Amino acid sequence: AQSVTQPDIHITVSEGASLELRCNYSYGATPYLFWYVQSPGQGLQLLLKYFSGDTLVQGIKGFEAEFKRSQSSFNLRKPSVHWSDAAEYFCAVGPASGGSYIPTFGRGTSLIVHP
Amino acid sequence: DVKVTQSSRYLVKRTGEKVFLECVQDMDHENMFWYRQDPGLGLRLIYFSYDVKMKEKGDIPEGYSVSREKKERFSLILESASTNQTSMYLCASRKGARRTEAFFGQGTRLTVV
Numbered sequence: 001a002q003s004v005t006q007p008d009i010h011i012t013v014s015e016g017a018s019l020e021l022r023c024n025y026s027y028g029a030t031p032y033l034f035w036y037v038q039s040p041g042q043g044l045q046l047l048l049k050y051f052s053g054d055t056l057v058q059g060i061k062g063f064e065a066e067f068k069r070s071q072s073s074f075n076l077r078k079p080s081v082h083w084s085d086a087a088e089y090f091c092a093v094g095p096a097s098g099g100s101y102i103p104t105f106g107r108g109t110s111l112i113v114h115p
Numbered sequence: 116d117v118k119v120t121q122s123s124r125y126l127v128k129r130t131g132e133k134v135f136l137e138c139v140q141d142m143d144h145e146n147m148f149w150y151r152q153d154p155g156l157g158l159r160l161i162y163f164s165y166d167v168k169m170k171e172k173g174d175i176p177e178g179y180s181v182s183r184e185k186k187e188r189f190s191l192i193l194e195s196a197s198t199n200q201t202s203m204y205l206c207a208s209r210k211g212a213r214r215t216e217a218f219f220g221q222g223t224r225l226t227v228v
Contacts, residue, residue, distance in 0.1 A: 009155070034216055043119075043205055043219035051214045090158065092217075102148070102173070103209075103217050107157035 002027040004093050006106035013081050014114045021076040021109050023091030032094040033074040039087045086113040121206050121220035128227050134193040136223050138206030145211030147189035152203040164189055196227045
């Protein structure tokens with residue numbers, strides 16, 4: 001069965017500092033991988049996705065993530081955090097085969113940004 | 116842009132009431148999902164539908180049922196609401212094909228009193 005682990009429940013950074021949110025997945029084959037962001041009281045918005053090809057993917061709002069097969073990781077990064085990045089971040093995985101599937105989500109990491 | 120619309124942002128219902136949460140998507144997506152979100156537990160799948168009139172139980176289906184009579188609409192039903200069903204409910208949809216992501220509605224915060 002597929003699973004996703006986000007080891008950090010909360011991350012606190014200062015505005016302007018760099019950010020890395022960790023995501024580890026468990027899946028027997030090449031997965032599809034996603035990062036979503038949820039602002040308070042809102043639904044989830046897709047930040048970026050990995051299906052195949054270049055292992056460094058660029059997303060919206062200046063985020064990027066790198067797929068590392070050897071480490072079963074898909075960590076999210078941003079070089080300089082803005083106060084508006086404070087939100088909940090979810091990593092998700094889906095199988096890279098078949099059409100209909102159920103994406104599995106991690107428990108989320110809450111990002112706190114200090115001025 | 117894909118739009119997934121949930122009928123209510125906030126709902127307050129009484130214990131024992133039958134509650135309907137509605138979700139509509141406008142992009143002809145085959146797959147639709149209902150998740151429940153609680154602090155520290157992330158998103159937990161309640162039910163999944165991979166096409167019209169098709170449904171599968173997720174991880175926490177107890178106390179819930181669903182209906183998908185039309186492709187664009189997926190309804191979550193709380194047969195007899197209880198206080199432990201107070202939560203944020205998220206609907207999502209995706210095209211039933213490879214290399215597609217899920218799109219989410221804005222969520223319904225349900226309080227059962």
